[in-house]
Amino acid sequence: MARVLLIEDDQAVRSALEFALRRHGHQVSAAASGEDGVALVREEVPDIVVLDVMLPGIDGFEVCRRVRAMGEVPVVMLTARGDDFDVVGGLEAGADDYVVKPVEPRVLDARLRAVLRRIDRENTRSTSVFGDLVIDRAALTVHKGGVQVGLTPTELRLLLELSRSPGQVLSREQLLKSVWDHDYLGDSRLVDACVQRLRLKVEDVPSAPVFVRTVRGFGYRFGPL
Structure with a gap:
């Protein structure tokens, strides 16, 4: 309940x-x-x-x-x-x-x-470090430059999903299913809006992202590589 x-x-x-x-x-x-x-x-x-x-x-x-x-x-x-x-x-x-x-x-x-x-959902994987971005999957916390980043639950789930396989391209449809539990098309705006909010919090220059990168015509992948 x-x-x-x-x-x-x-x-x-x-x-x-x-x-x-x-x-x-x-x-x-x-x-x-x-x-x-x-x-x-x-x-x-x-x-x-x-x-x-x-x-x-x-x-x-x-x-x-x-x-x-x-x-x-x-x-x-x-x-x-x-x-x-x-x-x-x-x-x-x-x-x-x-x-x-x-x-x-x-x-x-x-x-x-x-x-x-x-x-x-519980995620018990170990801490991941990407430059100055530290993702603690057990504690469900994110730090950048030693400072904790305040993410909403959806932003955190999106970051966890993208960073689970760095370099792998995930389509908007895959992200809708894994992050939002949506098994139908048409809500890609959910993904794009959440990506924009996430970049504002984890990127030094949101307009030139290093971590959450767009792969035009396909979706998004997590860097840096």
């Missing part, structure tokens, strides 16, 4: 999703505004946040950024549209995944469980 915080301003949608998520075995708290949602994240520290994009007051993008600044609680965005503005905006704000409304409760439940499974 996961502790889910649902941030949704539409009372009918909120009530329906609360009821459905409880039926799927989750413990659910709810907020009707971004401000209340941020306050509940601080107070309750949920296992995962389900966050609507369109909220009164501060919108879902800003809420996501504030949740990210507070720690590593995963966020799944609810978007009213499947267009690039909502999807990319949510991913750039730090969301781990997104679901387009109207959403079937069983689909949302499956997405939440997939995100939580990825976080709970």
